[in-house]
Amino acid sequence: MPLRVGYVREHFSSPLLQFAEADGGKTFTLVECPSGTGQLISRLTNDEIDIAIALTDPLISGIAKGSEAYRLVGSYVTTPLNWAVITGKDTKFQSIPDLKDTTIGISRYGSGSQTMAYVMGLQQGWPTEDLKFQVNNDIRGLINSVNDGSTSAFMWEWFTTKPFVDAGEVRFIGSVPTPWPSWMIAAHPTRAPSDLVKPFLSTLTTYVTAFDSEEKRAQDNVEFIKDKFGYPEEDINAWLKTVGYPKDCATIPTEVIKETLSVLEKAGFIKSPEGGFSVSQFVNSDVVTLT
Template identity: 40%
Template sequence: MKTVRIIGVPEHFNFPWHLAIDEGAFEERGIALEWTDVPEGTGKMCNLLKEEKADLAIILTEGIVKSITEGNTTKIIQEYIASPLLWGIHVDVNSNFKKLAELENTTAAISRFGSGSHLMAYVHAKQMGWNLEDLKFNTINNLEGAVQALTTGNADYFMWEHFTTKPLVDAGIFRHLGDCPTPWPCFVLAGTDSFIAENNHVIGHIREIINAYTLEFKQIPSIDRTLANRYQQKLADIQEWMQLTQWSQKQLPKHTLLKVQETLLELNLIDQRISADKILM
């Protein structure tokens, strides 16, 4: 039995992996797939891959591209979610902010530098026409830290996946001001160079299994109710999310990778663009 360490955020996007693990699909191929939730998000996952404390990760596209460009010996194995991620922009429910434009020159809560909440704050600021040099951040690690930061006034707004954050809006903790979708497919499957070099056959099995699950995922009877119960979401929200979400079974296109790198360069978040063969498996 080959042990493989995989990491990802504890969100509904990754339920096909848990389903495949629970049904023994990987074990049937001689693979002991050990899943670890990383609620801190992409920045933490990039570090775990860099330190080789994980073999594979389901990770935000822009975050892992930035990390690889900066020397992380990791590659994108394939695209996982082909649709954009809908980043909700939230403030404390008692905040005086009523419009997105009012957030200029305020402090954004981010899980950590290099995370999606950090990078997408730049994307959003660029769209709003703000001076990127004026962006200010407070590192809060995870969703619970964001609640504390916004409640105490240590940060003014927080960007996180719309539907994951929706229960906090429904509970009257956050107020939702708007959304900022990623300009590219949001999640990829990435692996360390060392793991890829030694386990090409194993990666082939893993891809075959997860792609079979994601291809048929939306056709599973009552899958919307299963997801709503597991992730404590309203059924209507899960149904809307499923309509917006498209899983992928192919590699990230080179033109998409180029768009990610060009955007990161434009935002001064990377110093150089590197060739696709250094990023894609």
């Protein structure tokens, strides 16, 4: 049985899509999760996927909160994710401080859109226990919510939301980059056995390395993203200047896990157990190498 790999269809997934086209479903099949990491975690839990390429913070916070549905097996994007703060086209909100004591739209509880709202609150000095949320499932639901007034704003990746800003549907009022590398790889501990996950990560590394090369960034990557996602060339080039990928997808820096836990705890999103967290509980050590 091929592995079922959950992913979000965004420009970040380009190396994975190239790998999938070459593989042709022999070793894995892709399962699109348009609602983002909250949906990926839900599908890992419900036996709908075996591996997820998802945002670092919700993956780590899910394990910190007791999930047994997955463990980290690798890294996917080593640079921060730039989260845009988005409001409706006609709202009164002009900047992030204006959002205090309002309702923030999120895709799902436990999603990156929620964890980053806590990080934003921490940066602003707001009492994070007072944050209010409304679940709106996906980008379309989130856009509708800021325009019908049921939420004040939502957070989503900058370049993914830019076409909606360019079309005049919503407005940018700020941005909050993640304090951690943005994407990791997680796998179910039994449904995704090590002898299948290791070769998957090894081959994914070859596609990531090729995509990350100067030569591919100059032309092939631009054409691929333009063809798959329809983004303007200037936006693609701007994004390519900001993104970095790992040299080996089957490695995770220990400090990334520690620092992410530290920020999430300061933000009030997770609570450390007595004696603190052990990094080893977050990873499948049969697959991944901690550096």
